[in-house]
Amino acid sequence: MYHSVAECADDPYGITVSPDRLDSQLDRLRRRGLRGVSVAELLRARDEGRADGLVGLTFDDGYQDFVDHALPLLRRHDCTATLFVLPGLLDGDNAWDPLGPRKPLLDADGVRQAxxxxxxxxxxxxxxxDLTRAGDEELVREVHGSRAALTELTGTEVAGFCYPYGFVDARVLATVHDAGYRYACAIAPGDLAGDLALPRVHIGQRDTAARLWLKERLNRRRGRTLPPPAVTR
Known part of the structure; x- marks a missing residue:
């Protein structure tokens, strides 16, 4: 789970990774024989029994610096990723973060470029x-409305959802299911499980090779791994 990719000395939420750090992280991934892919691609591969060697990469919020810095590095390392965007805030900024610098978000052209x-x-x-605190009407608008807006913007059916702040409960998950999403990403979804409550691991500027190695092992022990495919009858 990544967010912003830029040079940033003021980063109170730990959401920014420098381009050089991302480059080194992707290089390490590739040297280990692994390849970063979008979540949709990872789940298709899992269902077809060919997910070995693949790692899901996500970038939350849709910052302008994704196109400026992350996209060229992903292409250099032959990786793809999932970009979670906010169609109600195109060409806006991260006003939900009261501390730290304002970071510009992608406009419609930037989303299409990605x-x-x-x-x-x-x-x-x-x-x-925070959808767990939203009223029923707002929840439906945020979940259903964003999917419709992105489908119109990109001309492609939107498969994935990412819970803002990582917060999800049974009511929110049911709304995401009803909206037709095939998967949804959280952070640590607690008792919720399955493709609509996928756990993720935060990656930041401090994550050198040693820290990545430790995070991988700790999160496997905690059960924060890709769930098996659902059994259909």
């Missing part, structure tokens, strides 16, 4: 609100 470059574009809701 999609045209082979990245998966998926929903992060409309406006980055």
């Amino acid at each position: 999609a045209d470059s082979g990245m998966e574009v998926a929903s992060h809701g409309l406006t980055h609100v």
Whole structure:
């Protein structure tokens, strides 16, 4: 789970990775015989029994610096990723973060550029609100409305959703299911499980090779791994 890719000395939320750090992280991934892919591609591979060697990469919020810095590095290392964007805040900024610098978000052309470059574009809701505290009407608008807006913007069916702040409960998960999403990403979804409550691991500027090695092993022990495919009858 990545967010912003830029040079940033003021980063109180730990959401920024420098381009050089991302480059080294992707290089390490590739030297280990692994390849970063979008979540949709990872789940297809899992269902077909060919997920070995693949790692899901996600970038939350849809910052402008994804196109400026992350996209060229992903292409250099022959990786893809999922970009979770907020269609209700196109060309806006991260106003939900009261501390730290304002970071510009992609406009419509930037989102299309990411999609045209082979990245998966998926929903992060409309406006980055905590859906577990949203009323029923707002919840439906954020979940259903964002999928419709992104489908119209990209011309491609939107498969994935990412819960803002990683917060999800049974009511929110049911709404995501009803909206037709095939998967959804959280962070640590607790008792919720399955493709609509996928866990992720935060990656930041401090994550050198040793820290990545430790995170991989700790999260396997905690059960924060890709769930098996659902059994159909």
